Amino acid sequence: MRNRLRLVHTSSIRSCACKNLNVKKEGKMKTFSITDGEVVKWNMGISEHMRSGRLESARRLFEAMPRRTSVSWNAMISGYLMNERFGDARQMFDAMPERDLVSWNITLSGYVKNRKLGDARKLFDEMPEKDVVSWNTMLSGYSQSGFLDEAREIFDRTPRKNSISWNGMLAAYVQNGRIELARKLFESKFDWEKVSWNAMMAGYVRKQRLVDARMVFNRMPERDEVSWNTMITGYAQNGNMLEAQKLFQESPIRDVFTWTAMVSGYVQNGMLVEARKTFDEMPQKTAVSWNAMIKGYTLCKKMDMAKELFDAMSCRNTSSWNTMITGYAQNGDIDRARSMFNEMPQRDSISWAAIIAGYAQCGYSEEALHLFIEMKRDGERMNRSTFTCALSTCADIAALEFGKQVHGRLVKAGYEMGCYVGNALLAMYCKCGSIEEAYDAFEGLSEKDLVSWNTMLMGYAKHGFGREALKVFDLMRMKNIKPDDVTMVGVLSACSHAGLVDRGTEYFHSMEREYGVIVNHQHYTCMIDLLGRAGRLEEAEALMRSMPFEPDAATWGALLGASRIHGNTKLGEEAAERIFEMEPDNSGMYVLLSNLYAASGRWGDVKRMRGTMWDKGVKKVPGYSWIEVKNKVHTFSVGDSAHPDKERIYAFLEELDQRMKKEGYVSATKMVLHDVEEEEKEHMLKYHSEKLAVAFGILNVPPGRPIRVIKNLRVCEDCHNAIKCISKIAGRTIILRDSTRFHHFNRGLCSCGDYW
DNA sequence: GTAGGGTTAG
Numbered sequence: 001m002r003n004r005l006r007l008v009h010t011s012s013i014r015s016c017a018c019k020n021l022n023v024k025k026e027g028k029m030k031t032f033s034i035t036d037g038e039v040v041k042w043n044m045g046i047s048e049h050m051r052s053g054r055l056e057s058a059r060r061l062f063e064a065m066p067r068r069t070s071v072s073w074n075a076m077i078s079g080y081l082m083n084e085r086f087g088d089a090r091q092m093f094d095a096m097p098e099r100d101l102v103s104w105n106i107t108l109s110g111y112v113k114n115r116k117l118g119d120a121r122k123l124f125d126e127m128p129e130k131d132v133v134s135w136n137t138m139l140s141g142y143s144q145s146g147f148l149d150e151a152r153e154i155f156d157r158t159p160r161k162n163s164i165s166w167n168g169m170l171a172a173y174v175q176n177g178r179i180e181l182a183r184k185l186f187e188s189k190f191d192w193e194k195v196s197w198n199a200m201m202a203g204y205v206r207k208q209r210l211v212d213a214r215m216v217f218n219r220m221p222e223r224d225e226v227s228w229n230t231m232i233t234g235y236a237q238n239g240n241m242l243e244a245q246k247l248f249q250e251s252p253i254r255d256v257f258t259w260t261a262m263v264s265g266y267v268q269n270g271m272l273v274e275a276r277k278t279f280d281e282m283p284q285k286t287a288v289s290w291n292a293m294i295k296g297y298t299l300c301k302k303m304d305m306a307k308e309l310f311d312a313m314s315c316r317n318t319s320s321w322n323t324m325i326t327g328y329a330q331n332g333d334i335d336r337a338r339s340m341f342n343e344m345p346q347r348d349s350i351s352w353a354a355i356i357a358g359y360a361q362c363g364y365s366e367e368a369l370h371l372f373i374e375m376k377r378d379g380e381r382m383n384r385s386t387f388t389c390a391l392s393t394c395a396d397i398a399a400l401e402f403g404k405q406v407h408g409r410l411v412k413a414g415y416e417m418g419c420y421v422g423n424a425l426l427a428m429y430c431k432c433g434s435i436e437e438a439y440d441a442f443e444g445l446s447e448k449d450l451v452s453w454n455t456m457l458m459g460y461a462k463h464g465f466g467r468e469a470l471k472v473f474d475l476m477r478m479k480n481i482k483p484d485d486v487t488m489v490g491v492l493s494a495c496s497h498a499g500l501v502d503r504g505t506e507y508f509h510s511m512e513r514e515y516g517v518i519v520n521h522q523h524y525t526c527m528i529d530l531l532g533r534a535g536r537l538e539e540a541e542a543l544m545r546s547m548p549f550e551p552d553a554a555t556w557g558a559l560l561g562a563s564r565i566h567g568n569t570k571l572g573e574e575a576a577e578r579i580f581e582m583e584p585d586n587s588g589m590y591v592l593l594s595n596l597y598a599a600s601g602r603w604g605d606v607k608r609m610r611g612t613m614w615d616k617g618v619k620k621v622p623g624y625s626w627i628e629v630k631n632k633v634h635t636f637s638v639g640d641s642a643h644p645d646k647e648r649i650y651a652f653l654e655e656l657d658q659r660m661k662k663e664g665y666v667s668a669t670k671m672v673l674h675d676v677e678e679e680e681k682e683h684m685l686k687y688h689s690e691k692l693a694v695a696f697g698i699l700n701v702p703p704g705r706p707i708r709v710i711k712n713l714r715v716c717e718d719c720h721n722a723i724k725c726i727s728k729i730a731g732r733t734i735i736l737r738d739s740t741r742f743h744h745f746n747r748g749l750c751s752c753g754d755y756w
Numbered sequence: 757g758t759a760g761g762g763t764t765a766g
Contacts, residue, residue, distance in 0.1 A: 047757070074757045105758040112759095136759035167760045174761095198761040205762095226762040233762070260763045288764040319765040353766045372764070385766050629760070 012204035043071050047422045050079025055088075070100045075427045077103065081110040104132050112141035115414050136164050143172030145414065146446055167196045174203035176417065177447060198226045216445035229257045235263025241274075256282075259287045267296035281398075287315045291323050298327025322350050329358025349382070353389045360389075365397040368632055372406075382409060384421050391424040395431035398710040398737055399628050403428045407441075417441070419449045426452060430459030433735040433742055450484060458489040459644045463742040464751035466498025488517050499753070501534045525555045532562025537571060553582045564596050572596045584616060595717070625689035625711040629700045636692040645696065653687070656726055690719045690736060698730050705731040714738050724748050 042065050062068070062076050073096045080089035093099070093107045105126050120358035124130070124138050135158040142151035155161075155169040156196060166189065173182035186192065186200050193276035197220040203265045217223070217231045228251040235244035244265055251258060259282045266275035279285070279293045285298045290313045291335050297306035306327055321344040328337035341347070342354045352375045359368035372390055375382075382390070387410050394403035407425060417425065422445040429438035442448075453476050460469035476483060483491075488511050495504030508527050524547045531540035540562060544551055556575040563572030576593035579586060590613050597605040626635040636643065643649065651654035690711050698706035715723075715738040727734050728748035736743040744751035 043757085050757095070758065076757095078757050102758060107758090109758055131758095133759050138759090140759060162759090164760050171760065193760085195761045200761095202761065224761095229762045230760095255763095257763045264764065288762085291764045293764095317765090322765040324765095348765095350766055357766065389766065 003187045039065075039067060039072070043075050046072060046075040048081065050075065050082060055079070055083060055085065070096070070098060070103060070217060074100075074103050074106055077110070078106045081106065081113065086110060086114045086116075099415060101131055101134075104128075105131070105137060106412060109137045112137055112144070114146060117141055117145055117147070117414060126675070132158065132160055132162050132165065135159075136162075136168050138150065139165065139168045139172065142345055143168065143175065148172060148176055148178065163196075167193065167199065170196050171199050171445070174199050174206070177207070177449070179203050179207050179209070194220070194222060194224055194227070197221075198224075198230055201227065201234075202230050203632055205230060205237075208238055210234055210238060210240070225253045225255050225257065228253065229255075229261055232258060233261040233265070236261055237268060239269055241265055241269055241271065256286050256289070259283075260286065260292060263289055264292040264295075267292055267299065270299070271684050272296050272300055285315075287317045287320065287416075289314070290315065291317075294320065294323050294327070298323065298330065301331055303327060303331055303333070309675070317347055318344070318348050318351065322348075322354050325351065325354045325358065329361060331363060334358055334362040334364065347378075349386050352378075353386045356386070356393065357389050360393040360396055361660055365393055366401075368393045369397075369399060369402055369633075381597050382413060383404050387413075388421050388424040391421070391428040395424075395428040397626065397633060398432045398708065399633060400429075400432035400434055400708060401628055401630070403432055417445050419445075419447055419452065422446065423449075423451050423455055426455050426459075430455060430462070431737070433463075433706075433710075433737050435459060435463045435465065436744075450481065450487070453481060454484075454486045454490060457487060457494070461490050461494040463496055463744060464497050464753070466494040466500065469494030470498070470500075470503075473655060483515050483517060485517050485520055485522070488515070489522050489526055492523060492530060496526060496530040496533055497752070499534065501530060501536070504530045521549045521552065521555070524549065525558050528555060529562070531556060533565070535562075535566050537562055537566060538569055541571065553579050553586065556582075560593070560596075567600060569596055569600050569602070587613070623711065623713045624695075625693040625709055627693045627707070627709050629697070634693070634696060635660040636688050636689040636696070639687045640689065643696070645699075648699060649692055649695050650687075652699055653691060656695065656729065659729050660722065660725050663725055663729060665722065688716060688719050690715060691722060694723055694726060694734055694736075697734070698726075698732060703732070706735050708735045708737075710737045712739060714740060714745065720750065720754070724750055 001087060041442060042061060048060045049055070049061065058076065058079055062072060065072060073092060077089045077092045079325050080092065081088070089107065089110050089664065098551075102124070105129060108120055108123050108127075111117070111123060120141050124134065127134060135154060137159070137292065139151050139154045142148070142154060151169065151172045151374070155165060155172075156336070170182055170185055170192075173179070173185060182200060182203050186196070192200075197216060201213045201216040201220075204210070213231065213234050217227060220227065228247065232244050232247045232251070235241070235247065244262065248254070248258065248262055259278065263275050263279050266272070266278060275293060275296045279289060282289060290309065294306045294309050297303070297309065308322055310316065313320065321340060325337045325340050325344075328334070328340065337355060337358045341351060344351065352371070356368045356371045358377075359365070359371065369390075372386075372393075375386070387406060390406045391403060394400070394406060407428075410421065410425070419432065422441070424446070426441045429435070429441050429467055434576065438456065438459050442452065445452055453472065457469050457472045457476075460466070460472060469490060473483070473487070473494070476487070488507070491507055492504055495507065497500070504527070508523065510518070511523070512519060522554035524543065528540045528544050531537075531543065537559075544555060544559065546556075556578045560572050560575035560579065563569070563575060572593065573596070576590075576596070580590075590609055594606045594609040597609065624635055626633050626639045628634070634643065640646065690709055692728050693709040693711075694707060697709060701707050715736060721745075723734055723745050725748060726732075734745040736745065743750065
């Protein structure tokens with residue numbers, strides 16, 4: 001009886017179609033006799049066990065039942081789904097003697113939650129009848145995976161749409177960042193429910209269109225806590241704490257969400273005192289608010305305070321641990337981060353992402369990738385963020401093979417290449433030196449935002465493919481995508497790499513008028529680089545002197561680079577002096593300057609430079625190179641003797657050296673071009689880390705495939721010449737990523753055009 | 757027992 005009442009109650013607030021279903025059910029229930037009440041109790045027992053994760057007890061109860069109704073079966077199925085036991089759920093569904101519509105719907109929603117869209121659609125098509133819940137579930141499935149066309153098709157075909165269907169379509173657009181489509185849909189209809197007004201507003205907030213969000217907020221017929229909180233959060237997270245405070249005061253209802261939004265807003269805007277004051281004033285605190293406060297302390301590097309709060313909180317949850325792990329890692333204390341990770345009672349995917357990103361950011365990339373493998377062993381499933389994190393770690397150390405495997409798993413997991421993860425994938429291929437695959441990834445993006453375009457454009461520019469970069473820019477303009485300052489840096493450096501001086505100059509002068517991008521420091525630096533590279537040193541210098549900013553180290557660096565190439569020692573000297581003033585510890589600049597002296601035969605000055613470095617205690621960053629072969633990263637330093645294959649490598653280098661001499665290659669040893677790596681003896685030039693890595697690559701990478709080497713510093717000139725020559729002799733493509741850009745060596749030439 | 761909006765951690 002109780003069950004019946006509940007059914008009637010739910011149906012009264014649900015749709016017509018639902019009501020029909022329940023009427024049918026009531027009919028069925030009438031045929032039951034006195035034991036109906038008992039069955040209901042059994043069913044409730046099953047649900048309760050399932051809710052608290054006692055799957056076996058639920059199962060025993062289910063099997064012991066003298067008589068089962070479809071509700072019993074459904075309770076088992078949904079219980080399994082709740083506990084992510086998808087296989088067991090499906091088995092139950094298959095074993096059911098008589099399925100009702102709810103069983104179908106529950107199973108369908110199970111597939112959707114499991115992101116098995118193909119299976120969901122198959123089941124959906126097989127359904128003997130569908131109600132509005134079935135249609136809405138399918139819609140939400142497509143929406144969650146970003147398949148907007150399919151979602152729209154389902155929506156259009158839904159026979160008796162209710163408010164949830166409409167809201168589902170609206171949310172599909174909003175959550176996938178298609179705010180204009182959402183707006184269009186929203187304006188096509190007037191009787192939206194509060195939920196949808198809130199969703200539309202949240203959509204604008206997400207796009208940082210606070211004025212539009214506020215307009216929705218002002219226009220909506222009635223507001224609830226969610227409306228107020230969304231608006232307050234919008235202001236708080238976009239740095240407008242004043243407006244947030246104003247609304248907070250005005251708000252008729254303040255719940256935990258409101259208070260937490262304020263605390264976290266203060267934290268994000270670096271207003272620690274205000275954050276703490278609000279935190280202390282909160283009528284009740286949840287774990288979320290504690291965590292926000294802890295985050296505040298970690299951001300201000302007050303790890304002691306963070307730890308104090310963490311120790312004091314009684315409602316500590318996994319997020320609290322995760323916040324602390326990130327805090328320690330970002331403050332450089334990876335050991336404490338790791339021990340917290342080890343100590344914590346329960347880890348989730350975010351804990352893994354936090355510790356992995358921590359290792360990666362502290363420079364332990366290999367340990368980071370190692371943890372991915374451990375994570376898989378631990379049974380933790382990859383999600384969007386672990387995927388993103390894995391990809392950016394691969395990008396850092398240019399672990400292309402590993403990155404490709406992650407890509408494969410990403411596809412297999414059925415993730416749509418939305419902006420966040422898609423851009424990480426794109427960046428991974430760019431930074432791993434595989435520009436073709438980067439372009440494939442770019443084309444495969446389901447949604448391109450400005451970051452995607454900029455990444456692709458910069459990718460081409462850094463690889464020395466200036467013309468391709470400019471093609472991307474043309475495409476952007478064709479699609480009416482408004483470039484920003486980053487885009488223009490890409491465009492100018494592309495022009496520079498392609499030697500398109502006039503076109504670059506034109507862009508530089510028209511960017512404010514044409515694209516509304518204010519010229520900044522970086523743009524000037526690009527222009528100086530562009531002119532300098534083309535040998536127009538006076539113009540470059542004049543531009544620098546006329547620019548409305550104080551030149552910084554990067555600006556002088558561009559001039560220094562140009563002076564080196566074109567042998568203008570005097571200008572180079574001045575540039576170097578200025579850089580030393582600004583960045584006394586920049587060892588790369590000392591090296592660049594001593595190269596400049598060496599190039600013009602001023603050996604005394606070379607020696608003096610070395611002395612200065614010694615006096616000032618400037619430490620050279622040790623140079624090393626690495627290469628990934630068969631999923632393993634091999635690292636080399638100058639004159640490396642640690643690698644197990646060293647004898648083969650050195651023998652092969654010797655052989656290459658002989659052949660190079662025949663080709664007319666002259667070792668640059670006399671020039672003392674120890675660009676980046678200090679060596680005791682000049683013959684060590686032969687064994688610079690990049691050469692070792694290249695030799696190892698030729699020996700181990702199958703012919704026909706490019707050899708990809710990464711170096712932490714700038715490649716030295718001798719190595720650059722040698723690798724050009726090696727690419728010709730060995731008939732291999734060698735792609736070298738150094739600290740500033742990519743070099744594609746092929747048939748004795750380099751994509752950088754010998755200027756970098 | 758099935759479908760919808762707002763707060764923290766990456």
